[in-house]
Amino acid sequence: MKSNLIIKFETILRRNRQRLTAPKRQIFDYLLTTNQPVSAVSIAKNNPNINSSTIYRILNRFVTLKIIKIVPQGFKIRYELGDGFNQHHHHLTCENCGRAVAFDSPELEHLIKKISLNLNMKPTKHHIELYGLCSACQSQ
Ligand SMILES: [Zn+2]
Numbered sequence: 231m232k233s234n235l236i237i238k239f240e241t242i243l244r245r246n247r248q249r250l251t252a253p254k255r256q257i258f259d260y261l262l263t264t265n266q267p268v269s270a271v272s273i274a275k276n277n278p279n280i281n282s283s284t285i286y287r288i289l290n291r292f293v294t295l296k297i298i299k300i301v302p303q304g305f306k307i308r309y310e311l312g313d314g315f316n317q318h319h320h321h322l323t324c325e326n327c328g329r330a331v332a333f334d335s336p337e338l339e340h341l342i343k344k345i346s347l348n349l350n351m352k353p354t355k356h357h358i359e360l361y362g363l364c365s366a367c368q369s370q
């Protein structure tokens with residue numbers, strides 16, 4: 231049985247006249263299983279049957295189609311499913327081990343909206359980078 235997310239994914243590809251190839255499906259399925267933003271390198275490592283130039287091409291296409299989004303962490307770029315496939319959320323990343331803890335905060339969303347509206351801007355998107363030390367790294 232196909233999950234709603236797979237159906238949604240296929241619909242986006244179809245609407246944008248993109249072929250549903252086996253590598254596209256595999257990368258999407260892989261991103262469904264990761265619960266952390268992942269780098270292109272780690273996507274390539276976990277999907278060794280697809281060559282890495284194909285992986286980069288698919289990732290760029292998926293970003294354009296908003297199937298996935300870029301999660302910038304300093305100079306590094308990671309990817310995760312876009313807000314249409316995942317509830318909108320942010321991450322607090324451990325500076326030491328790199329583990330990203332996801333959270334969502336209605337207060338934060340409200341504040342961002344308020345700041346934009348106060349400046350006569352219609353809010354469209356945002357990303358926030360937050361860093362800390364996780365409990366395991368604090369006790370090192
Ligand atoms: Zn840590």
Ligand SMILES: [Zn+2]
Nearest residue numbers: 267310319332
């Ligand atoms: Zn996330």
Ligand SMILES: [Zn+2]
Nearest residue numbers: 318319320339
């Ligand atoms: Zn937000």
